[in-house]
Amino acid sequence: SQQGEEDPQALSIQEGENATMNCSYKTSINNLQWYRQNSGRGLVHLILIRSNEREKHSGRLRVTLDTSKKSSSLLITASRAADTASYFCATDATGANSKLTFGKGITLSVRP
Amino acid sequence: NAGVTQTPKFQVLKTGQSMTLQCAQDMNHNSMYWYRQDPGMGLRLIYYSASEGTTDKGEVPNGYNVSRLNKREFSLRLESAAPSQTSVYFCASKVTDRRNIQYFGAGTRLSVL
Numbered sequence: 001s002q003q004g005e006e007d008p009q010a011l012s013i014q015e016g017e018n019a020t021m022n023c024s025y026k027t028s029i030n031n032l033q034w035y036r037q038n039s040g041r042g043l044v045h046l047i048l049i050r051s052n053e054r055e056k057h058s059g060r061l062r063v064t065l066d067t068s069k070k071s072s073s074l075l076i077t078a079s080r081a082a083d084t085a086s087y088f089c090a091t092d093a094t095g096a097n098s099k100l101t102f103g104k105g106i107t108l109s110v111r112p
Numbered sequence: 113n114a115g116v117t118q119t120p121k122f123q124v125l126k127t128g129q130s131m132t133l134q135c136a137q138d139m140n141h142n143s144m145y146w147y148r149q150d151p152g153m154g155l156r157l158i159y160y161s162a163s164e165g166t167t168d169k170g171e172v173p174n175g176y177n178v179s180r181l182n183k184r185e186f187s188l189r190l191e192s193a194a195p196s197q198t199s200v201y202f203c204a205s206k207v208t209d210r211r212n213i214q215y216f217g218a219g220t221r222l223s224v225l
Contacts, residue, residue, distance in 0.1 A: 033213065042116070042202055042216030043155070088154065092212045098143055098162055099170070100214060104154035 005103050006089055012109040019076040021106045023089030024069075030092045032065055033100070034074050037086045046087075047074075079110045114138050118203050118217035125193045125224045133188040133220050135203030141215070142208045144186035146170075146178060148199040149219075155202065161186055163208075193224045 007022045023032070031050045035043040049056045049065045049072065056063045062075040076083055086107050090100040119134045137144065142163045147155040147170075157170030161180040175197060177189045186205075190197055200221050204214040 031211065040219075042218045043204075043214075044216070045213050048211055048213060090214075097168075098206070098208075098212055099145075099157060099160060100212060101157075102147075102155040104152060 006087070006106045008106060009104070010107045010109075012111065013079055014111050015079060015081055017079055019079050019083070019108055019110070021074045021076075021087055021108070023072045023074070023103055025072075025089075025091045026070065027091075028094045029067075030094055032063075032072050033090045033092070034061075034063060034072075035088045035090060035102075037088065037105070039085070043088060076108075079108075081110050081112045084108060084110045116203055116205055116215055116217035118201075118220050120220060121218065122221045123223070125190075125222065127194060127224060129193050129224075130189070130191050131193065131222075132190075133201055133203075133222075134185070135187065135217060136185045137203075137205040137215070138184065139205060139207070139215065140183070141205035142183070143206045144180065145204040145206075145214065146176075146186070146188045147202045147204065148172065148197075149202060150199050158188065158201075193222075195224050198222060198224045 005024050033048045034046045037043045047058045049063045060077045065072045086105045088105045090102045116137045145160040146158040156172045159178040161167045164183045179187050200219045202219050203217045206214045
């Protein structure tokens with residue numbers, strides 16, 4: 001069963017705009033991670049936020065976590081055509097024995 | 113710096129045929145995972161191996177078997193392929209630490225006719 005559910009399912013923006021993607025989950029977590037998947041490739045880890053953190057930055061990425069609402073958001077600022085990919089949130093649930101549960105993903109298209 | 117290597121990249125099978133998907137990692141990771149990815153379903157865990165010598169079922173293990181051959185290699189076997197097993201299969205590995213960050217291979221695209 002899916003733990004993380006991303007929203008929206010698809011997003012199309014112009015280069016230079018910001019992209020915001022949301023993820024909701026159901027159980028308590030140790031951390032939440034975001035991964036990117038380029039077409040025809042494997043997933044690549046982008047950023048991790050621990051359950052006791054509220055915000056994390058990495059380059060043009062900003063992740064927030066609200067454990068009271070069981071939700072997270074990923075913001076990509078000043079998007080580029082190369083950001084076109086699918087983005088997945090993954091939860092490391094408490095007691096999950098090193099397993100991650102992935103959402104269904106968000107397809108981001110950045111138009112040049 | 114190969115990371116996680118999966119073979120083959122593509123495969124077409126007929127219903128009832130068997131095959132083994134191979135996965136090897138060169139990062140000295142303890143844990144390895146097999147996922148399948150279907151349109152609109154995200155990634156679903158098939159089997160995982162927390163350490164050499166151990167394997168456990170994931171969310172969708174039916175129709176599959178695994179072998180953790182050694183620390184580097186983790187194979188996935190389809191004994192009698194079915195059209196419902198048409199999917200993209202990903203292998204992943206991770207080091208044993210609290211972060212639980214996984215590293216993925218490029219995938220095997222399998223079609224069962």
